[in-house]
Amino acid sequence: MHDAARRARVAASDLALATRQVKDAALHAIADALVRRAPEVLAANAEDVRRGRESGLAESMIDRLSLTEARIAAIAEAQRTVAGLPDPVGEVLRGGILPNGLETRQVRVPMGVVGMVYEGRPNVTVDAAGLTLKAGNAVLLRGSSSAESSNTALVAVLRDAVAEAGLPADSVQLLPCHDRASVRHLITARGLVDLVIPRGGAGLINAVVQGATVPTVETGVGNCHVYVDSAADLDMAVRIVLNSKARRPSVCNAAENLLVHKDIAERFVPEVARELSAAGVTLHADSRFAALAGTATVPAQDEDWDTEYLSLDIAAKVVDSLADAVSHIAEHGSGHTEAIVTADVRAAREFTARVDAAAVMVNAATSFTDGGEFGMGAEIGISTQKLHARGPMALPELTSTKWVVWGDGHVRPSS
Amino acid sequence: MHDAARRARVAASDLALATRQVKDAALHAIADALVRRAPEVLAANAEDVRRGRESGLAESMIDRLSLTEARIAAIAEAQRTVAGLPDPVGEVLRGGILPNGLETRQVRVPMGVVGMVYEGRPNVTVDAAGLTLKAGNAVLLRGSSSAESSNTALVAVLRDAVAEAGLPADSVQLLPCHDRASVRHLITARGLVDLVIPRGGAGLINAVVQGATVPTVETGVGNCHVYVDSAADLDMAVRIVLNSKARRPSVCNAAENLLVHKDIAERFVPEVARELSAAGVTLHADSRFAALAGTATVPAQDEDWDTEYLSLDIAAKVVDSLADAVSHIAEHGSGHTEAIVTADVRAAREFTARVDAAAVMVNAATSFTDGGEFGMGAEIGISTQKLHARGPMALPELTSTKWVVWGDGHVRPSS
Structure with a gap:
């Protein structure tokens, strides 16, 4: 050598x-x-x-x-x-x-x-x-x-x-x-x-x-989250979650976690759970998410929040606030890519300011974190x-x- | 902790x-x-x-x-x-x-x-x-x-x-x-x-x-060199060597080595040796430098070329060419600051291109590598x-x- x-x-x-x-x-x-x-x-x-x-x-x-x-x-x-x-x-x-x-x-x-x-x-x-x-x-x-x-x-x-x-x-x-x-x-x-x-x-x-x-x-370890805010366009949120998780589950920019604000959980959780299940994704859900899912889920264990599945699995959770989502991400994220879906400017600004990661997305899938997509023409890896x-x-x-x-x-x- | x-x-x-x-x-x-x-x-x-x-x-x-x-x-x-x-x-x-x-x-x-x-x-x-x-x-x-x-x-x-x-x-x-x-x-x-x-x-x-x-x-380890080229203004070279070595010998941007091109060694070495000695600097010289110095020197040992003295000492040597100076610096430098004194544009360009260090000076003392001097307003250290x-x-x-x-x-x- x-x-x-x-x-x-x-x-x-x-x-x-x-x-x-x-x-x-x-x-x-x-x-x-x-x-x-x-x-x-x-x-x-x-x-x-x-x-x-x-x-x-x-x-x-x-x-x-x-x-x-x-x-x-x-x-x-x-x-x-x-x-x-x-x-x-x-x-x-x-x-x-x-x-x-x-x-x-x-x-x-x-x-x-x-x-x-x-x-x-x-x-x-x-x-x-x-x-x-x-x-x-x-x-x-x-x-x-x-x-x-x-x-x-x-x-x-x-x-x-x-x-x-x-x-x-x-x-x-x-x-x-x-x-x-x-x-x-x-x-x-x-x-x-x-x-x-x-x-x-x-x-x-x-x-x-x-x-x-x-x-x-x-490079490369991505325990990425999508946070669906109370002010999210729910159809958009479903598309972003699906794309972030299921487009290519084996890559580091795939979402491994879904955080849903409690105020829209009742409407959003059944919808996203149905679509994820239809795409073959296993939901590792906390009890509040599971109760609303209306489809089969697996109970989330502590280690699920820290797991980069790289497969058709996602950990899913209902959170009480944007602040809770930010804390959860600070504790469990790997600093790769974190996304918020929201129509509220203040929520978007708060999330992008508070979340400490290589890339923070507003109303866009985590899958965009990529040298080619960012217009760099190539990439040798994604630094975390x-x-x-x-x-x-x-x-x-x-x-x-x-x-x-x-x-x-x-x-x-x-x- | x-x-x-x-x-x-x-x-x-x-x-x-x-x-x-x-x-x-x-x-x-x-x-x-x-x-x-x-x-x-x-x-x-x-x-x-x-x-x-x-x-x-x-x-x-x-x-x-x-x-x-x-x-x-x-x-x-x-x-x-x-x-x-x-x-x-x-x-x-x-x-x-x-x-x-x-x-x-x-x-x-x-x-x-x-x-x-x-x-x-x-x-x-x-x-x-x-x-x-x-x-x-x-x-x-x-x-x-x-x-x-x-x-x-x-x-x-x-x-x-x-x-x-x-x-x-x-x-x-x-x-x-x-x-x-x-x-x-x-x-x-x-x-x-x-x-x-x-x-x-x-x-x-x-x-x-x-x-x-x-x-x-x-940060901070500086085994810095001044190379005096065959095309150097010798008065300027003396001033730059003196300032690089003796202004504040205890700091990392002080010169610890002097490399002199053989073509001007006969004229330059006695002059710089006299000035350095007058400033209280001990010269650790190779045999060619010592033979020309006309003042007391100490024989340079192998380890002198790798020593950051941080004191009124300098290792001094006659080199055959700019290429030899560059090789010597590549082998012994710590990647902090390296200087050339020359009036020849081609030599200056060659030296700045080939020498791999945080700062490369042309016709300026090594002592300028400093956040304050560079207009940064402050510094927390000098990365090597x-x-x-x-x-x-x-x-x-x-x-x-x-x-x-x-x-x-x-x-x-x-x-």
């Missing part, structure tokens, strides 16, 4: 000076090579799928693991999208001329060497490599063993394409995925690695954050921490800054 | 909604109270000084520890300066209307609960409290035991003043300073504490960063890491962000 990190550092110092032209050429070369070499990637992927089936992987996981020609084409296309995004490097964020004549500029610079620890789908390998490269960084990828063959084949394609475009092949490196040691070395390589992004389940993220001495950005980046992370979030100061022999007077 | 952190969280949720008016009133109340209650602060400080003398603290440390009426007035005045700075909270950083009509805004919000672990001077207690308060955060202060009485007296004044202005007294809390346990609890209180800033020597910073599971920002904030940290660096999204019943189509 330390050898890989040292090679990455060397690569990073070249990448930091690469022009947008060269980096975009590398991204197009990656896209072309992925399409051209799809057969070898698909062959490697078939091995992972076969091994997954043999080891009894759930069919939903097999689906997440599987590549097809169409999926590879989409992954390649995403690289062209990243090539089309503005280069964050060199952007001047602040600056001016100080009273003494010194000229200051705070400019965006690459982060350096970025480590990525992730599970699941092989497309993350390519997405992460493309974004870190465009932001001028070298990347160390540590994927899951279930996708080992696919990741190996993909990284071979990536490295060849990057080298073909005149950038160091070591801009992209895959770390061994079988031992925990490679993760441990990665997250403790202070001075060699500038940032580690864990992307996956809560277990993976906790292990990385607890063990890391390298700075990390936590407050340091450095919060919410969808794309190119600017993969950079740091540097103050550049020009003078003419300036010395500082004694104070 | 966990009780204190929980009280801080409650205070932080009030502070987050406090208007600038109220926060500035609290800062003015702090300034007034510091002046009014100076006698009790000075009495407490006298105890620390007495204990320091008894335990044989060096006179320079006694000076750093000592408060006077004039110093308290200056500390109070700094609070009024912070009150005059713009409120970072609520600033809209990005935003727009998405193609589907959703309105997005990324706004600055307070970080929440900030922990500060620091050594030395009692003014840090007040400065840190004022800045974190203005940025809408609650602060947990863990100072050094050498300043215990002073810090206790100061925090009593701060809490009273904050409460008098209508904000929670628990916005400012002092943690026990005698056991290591309070630091350990602080830096592992994930979910309760949002950010810990260690400020002090390398030992303190390493201990915090290695043990922390809470996000941290490293790349995540979140790099260089002098002031109010915006003590905030996070939140996406606020307003819709009209928006749901996301299936993809």
Whole structure:
């Protein structure tokens, strides 16, 4: 690992000076090579799928693991999208001329060497490599063993394409995925690695954050709530709850909790319970919600309020006030996305001011928290921490800054 | 500690909604109270000084520890300066209307609960409290035991003043300073504490960063270099080296290393060596530098290149090229401040592009890296890491962000 990190550092110092032209050429070369070499990637992927089936992987996981020609084409296309995004490097964020004549500029610079620890789908390998490269960084990828063959084949394609475009092949490196040691070395390589992004389940993220001495950005755990206020348009609320929960239950921006104001509970609860049940959602309801549901519910346990189901389940509860909803979210939310449905300006302002999360939605589904939806063109993950980046992370979030100061022999007077 | 952190969280949720008016009133109340209650602060400080003398603290440390009426007035005045700075909270950083009509805004919000672990001077207690308060955060202060009485007296004044202005007294809390346990609890209180800033020597910073599971920002270790290029104005170079080294040798932006291009070494080295020696600086020189110095030098050891002296010492070396200077800095620098003296535009551009540090100076002393000098009005430390904030940290660096999204019943189509 330390050898890989040292090679990455060397690569990073070249990448930091690469022009947008060269980096975009590398991204197009990656896209072309992925399409051209799809057969070898698909062959490697078939091995992972076969091994997954043999080891009894759930069919939903097999689906997440599987590549097809169409999926590879989409992954390649995403690289062209990243090539089309503005280069964050060199952007001047602040600056001016100080009273003494010194000229200051705070400019965006690459982060350096970025480590990525992730599970699941092989497309993350390519997405992460493309974004870190465009932001001028070298990347160390540590994927899951279930996708080992696919990741190996993909990284071979990536490295060849990057080298073909005149950038160091070591801009992209895959770390061994079988031992925990490679993760441990990665997250403790202070001075060699500038940032580690864990992307996956809560277990993976906790292990990385607890063990890391390298700075990390936590991503992806979403215990999201929809709060239906007393002043909500109830039809709108049903649509938003359904979309937030059932559009793609396995992703982090899916709602896991429904909070309903008591004043509209009698009318709203039966309606939303019927629609959720019809969509196949299991309701884990508190007693007040259950009493009004008019459809089968499961009694909510204490742990339900803290559970990110990632499935067709939702915890549901009647609350006495907006303040109660805010307190409940403060206690149980993961700081990802929280939504209010209301027609009342004051309630909306209160909720957006008081709720402490990466994204707060008014009259919109939680499912919109996404780099693509937010117009960032891509995302490497959704940060749920407050340091450095919060919410969808794309190119600017993969950079740091540097103050550049020009003078003419300036010395500082004694104070 | 966990009780204190929980009280801080409650205070932080009030502070987050406090208007600038109220926060500035609290800062003015702090300034007034510091002046009014100076006698009790000075009495407490006298105890620390007495204990320091008894335990044989060096006179320079006694000076750093000592408060006077004039110093308290200056500390109070700094609070009024912070009150005059713009409120970072609520600033809209990005935003727009998405193609589907959703309105997005990324706004600055307070970080929440900030922990500060620091050594030395009692003014840090007040400065840190004022800045974190203005940025809408609650602060947990863990100072050094050498300043215990002073810090206790100061925090009593701060809490009273904050409460008098209508904000929670628990916005400012002092943690026990005698056991290591309070630091350990602080830096592992994930979910309760949002950010810990260690400020002090390398030992303190390493201990915090290695043990922390809470996000941290490293501050303050500065192994800074001045590189005198072949195209330098040599008189200017002497002034910049002298100012960078000797203006205040004990601060992190002081230069600890001098790199001289071989082409001007013969003329420059004797000149700068004479001036440095005259200023009482000990030169730890490599053999090429020593041979030209014409004044007494000490042979540089390997560890000299990695030492932050914080004293009237400098490591000095002749290098063959700008590229060698850049490599040396990459290997030994701490990412704080690096300076080049040159009249050559190409050399200046090359150096500023290649050197990876919080601040890179062209024809200016390293001593300018400072929040006050950079026009930030204050600073809570100088970050030497790349995540979140790099260089002098002031109010915006003590905030996070939140996406606020307003819709009209928006749901996301299936993809």
